[in-house]
Amino acid sequence: MSSGCEHMIEIQDLRKIYQMGQVEVKALDGVSLTIDKGEFIGIMGPSGSGKSTLLHLLGLLDDPTSGSIQIEGIDVSRLTDWERTMFRLYKLGYVFQDYALVPELTVKENICLPAMLRTDREEKDYIAATRDILHKIGLWDRRDHLQSELSGGQQQRVAIARAIVNTPDILFADEPCANLDTENSRMVLDLFKQINQEMQQTIVMVSHEDWHKEYFDRIVRLKDGKMVNGGR
Amino acid sequence: MAKKELRVALFLAWRSLVRGNRSSMLLNVLIISMVFTNMMFFPALMSGIGVDIKEQIVAYQTSNILIEPAKGDQYISDLDTTLAQVNGMPGVERATPHYQMGATLKFRGRLLGTTIHAIRPREEKYVSPLYTTMIAGSYLGDGDKGEAIIGELVAGSPNIPEEDEFNPSLGGVRVGDSILVEFGNGFQKEYRVKGIFRTGNFEMDNRVIVTWEDMEEVVGEPLDYAPYITVRVKPDYSETFVKNEILQYGLREKVQTTEDLLNKGIGRALASFSIIGLISMLVSLVIAIVVLFIVIMIKTLNNRRQIGILKAIGVEKSVIMHSYGLQVIILSLAGILVGFLFTGLIVVYMTYYPMVTPEFSATPYVTPLDLAFNGIILFAASVVSGYLPAWRVARENIQNVIRV
Ligand SMILES: Nc1ncnc2c1ncn2[C@@H]1O[C@H](COP(=O)(O)OP(=O)(O)OP(=O)(O)O)[C@@H](O)[C@H]1O
Ligand SMILES: [Mg+2]
Numbered sequence: 001m002s003s004g005c006e007h008m009i010e011i012q013d014l015r016k017i018y019q020m021g022q023v024e025v026k027a028l029d030g031v032s033l034t035i036d037k038g039e040f041i042g043i044m045g046p047s048g049s050g051k052s053t054l055l056h057l058l059g060l061l062d063d064p065t066s067g068s069i070q071i072e073g074i075d076v077s078r079l080t081d082w083e084r085t086m087f088r089l090y091k092l093g094y095v096f097q098d099y100a101l102v103p104e105l106t107v108k109e110n111i112c113l114p115a116m117l118r119t120d121r122e123e124k125d126y127i128a129a130t131r132d133i134l135h136k137i138g139l140w141d142r143r144d145h146l147q148s149e150l151s152g153g154q155q156q157r158v159a160i161a162r163a164i165v166n167t168p169d170i171l172f173a174d175e176p177c178a179n180l181d182t183e184n185s186r187m188v189l190d191l192f193k194q195i196n197q198e199m200q201q202t203i204v205m206v207s208h209e210d211w212h213k214e215y216f217d218r219i220v221r222l223k224d225g226k227m228v229n230g231g232r
Numbered sequence: 233m234a235k236k237e238l239r240v241a242l243f244l245a246w247r248s249l250v251r252g253n254r255s256s257m258l259l260n261v262l263i264i265s266m267v268f269t270n271m272m273f274f275p276a277l278m279s280g281i282g283v284d285i286k287e288q289i290v291a292y293q294t295s296n297i298l299i300e301p302a303k304g305d306q307y308i309s310d311l312d313t314t315l316a317q318v319n320g321m322p323g324v325e326r327a328t329p330h331y332q333m334g335a336t337l338k339f340r341g342r343l344l345g346t347t348i349h350a351i352r353p354r355e356e357k358y359v360s361p362l363y364t365t366m367i368a369g370s371y372l373g374d375g376d377k378g379e380a381i382i383g384e385l386v387a388g389s390p391n392i393p394e395e396d397e398f399n400p401s402l403g404g405v406r407v408g409d410s411i412l413v414e415f416g417n418g419f420q421k422e423y424r425v426k427g428i429f430r431t432g433n434f435e436m437d438n439r440v441i442v443t444w445e446d447m448e449e450v451v452g453e454p455l456d457y458a459p460y461i462t463v464r465v466k467p468d469y470s471e472t473f474v475k476n477e478i479l480q481y482g483l484r485e486k487v488q489t490t491e492d493l494l495n496k497g498i499g500r501a502l503a504s505f506s507i508i509g510l511i512s513m514l515v516s517l518v519i520a521i522v523v524l525f526i527v528i529m530i531k532t533l534n535n536r537r538q539i540g541i542l543k544a545i546g547v548e549k550s551v552i553m554h555s556y557g558l559q560v561i562i563l564s565l566a567g568i569l570v571g572f573l574f575t576g577l578i579v580v581y582m583t584y585y586p587m588v589t590p591e592f593s594a595t596p597y598v599t600p601l602d603l604a605f606n607g608i609i610l611f612a613a614s615v616v617s618g619y620l621p622a623w624r625v626a627r628e629n630i631q632n633v634i635r636v
Contacts (some may be wrong), residue, residue, distance in 0.1 A: 089546025
């Protein structure tokens with residue numbers, strides 16, 4: 001399986017079919033794709049084309065109807081529920097459209113939450129990591145603020161910080177700029193790009209804003225659950 | 233669950249409690265504390281009444297052990313021999329005889345039917361604290377003749393007209409007054425009131441008491457027999473031990489401890505009290521369960537998406553479940569603690585201002601065991617009702633909750 005595994009992600013003929021009564025909804029209809037380490041991939045396409053579905057399957061948040069997903073040579077369909085949770089904790093990071101921070105936690109606490117659960121991290125490790133990230137996202141001054149005291153752009157930067165605190169192998173983001181104005185979107189995208197370049201962070205991002213294209217190394221374009229270009 | 237996970241769960245729970253809605257948190261604590269207080273109060277009051285009744289009966293009516301004539305006999309005969317025998321037994325503080333006879337009292341135009349009791353005043357001091365309850369005049373002395381002490385309720389008050397009286401009395405007898413007593417056997421005599429006592433015991437405060445010598449005059453012969461003997465047990469001995477001892481000495485009389493008597497009479501009343509107490513406790517528990525269940529249910533439903541996100545970023549479902557469960561644990565511990573406080577305050581208050589009725593004066597009787605028992609039950613119920621919705625939502629499929 002691990003045939004000189006330079007591919008970060010390798011998916012084959014991936015399908016996701018929703019049965020809605022009599023009707024079959026083919027959210028994803030046979031997608032094959034490889035993503036390499038360090039790539040910044042943009043998944044684009046019209047609404048309902050299956051972008052989120054693909055991202056969720058890659059991020060182990062959902063199970064495919066058929067097809068295979070290998071991440072770092074591991075066939076993830078073989079993982080138990082608990083192993084998948086640990087896989088997400090140790091190897092994957094997520095950024096959601098609506099930030100999805102924990103409202104009762106401060107900026108600092110939100111960021112270090114995933115790191116607190118890792119058995120390979122001491123308290124001083126994640127405190128240091130959190131401090132570094134806070135400086136990187138420019139919110140060190142806001143570390144003790146609650147979500148309700150931040151702007152949308154700031155919240156999304158915190159969400160990104162939370163996603164990368166565990167130095168994941170892959171960072172997933174589903175329309176992270178959908179709720180932001182252009183200026184804040186640019187700030188967030190610049191942050192992604194910076195992480196991508198400085199840390200060779202593999203990033204898979206869903207977007208339907210055309211001007212985001214300039215940030216991506218490669219664009220995977222979907223239509224009606226099928227890949228129309230960008231595959232390899 | 234590992235230490236690390238428990239720490240994170242506790243961290244999330246604590247933050248959610250202190251940074252969440254303060255007033256709703258305080259309200260939850262208040263509800264639990266009220267439930268706890270309610271669980272404690274009624275049964276505690278009931279057992280307080282039970283304890284009070286028992287204390288009164290021991291103090292003024294039967295003492296620790298009551299010796300009555302054997303079946304078929306009207307009196308305990310050979311009184312002095314019997315008394316000497318019982319008094320010689322280990323564990324017996326003192327045994328004293330009582331004699332009683334129905335009589336009608338006459339005082340300034342008022343008539344009152346009652347029972348006249350005869351005691352041996354000095355002996356009686358070892359058995360009953362009656363001598364400490366004099367509110368006017370003084371206690372009887374051995375050999376007093378033509379003198380009586382009467383209960384407060386017999387004495388009555390000059391300010392209440394006869395027709396308004398709840399409890400018939402002589403309408404304001406004072407120390408030094410004379411009462412005409414017509415005994416059931418036809419004997420009549422005037423007695424000077426030497427003292428008035430208030431024991432708080434309804435039956436006792438309705439009595440008139442004279443000396444043994446006076447009663448001998450009434451019956452017209454030396455009283456070497458008595459309808460009953462009361463026995464005070466030494467502090468270190470149990471009632472049952474002394475009772476068995478008396479029985480082993482071959483006394484043919486009927487011997488019963490206060491406990492035996494209570495079990496027959498008010499024991500049954502106390503048993504039905506305790507059923508009422510149990511029902512009230514169950515109702516309180518159900519309220520606590522429902523409230524906590526709804527609180528956590530709403531919390532988890534409101535946070536369904538957030539829970540999904542936490543699972544997505546790698547937080548184990550057990551951590552999520554415990555983060556809600558621990559909130560309930562903290563809430564209910566706080567509530568129970570405040571409940572302890574409320575219960576304590578009520579007990580203290582009612583110690584100073586007891587609930588007084590003619591039959592008893594009640595102060596809630598709370599033992600550490602009751603506190604622990606009710607606390608544990610309420611705690612267990614809370615935990616179950618909090619964990620149930622937490623467990624349900626933690627198991628939910630990520631996909632169902634994560635899509636906006
Ligand atoms: N739980 C579901 N049950 C049934 N159909 C679903 C479900 N989730 C998604 N779909 C369908 O699958 C298709 C792909 O959905 P998906 O969310 O991946 O689209 P998308 O490209 O992310 O769209 P958008 O840009 O609007 O977010 C859509 O037709 C959608 O209606
Ligand atoms: Mg989508």
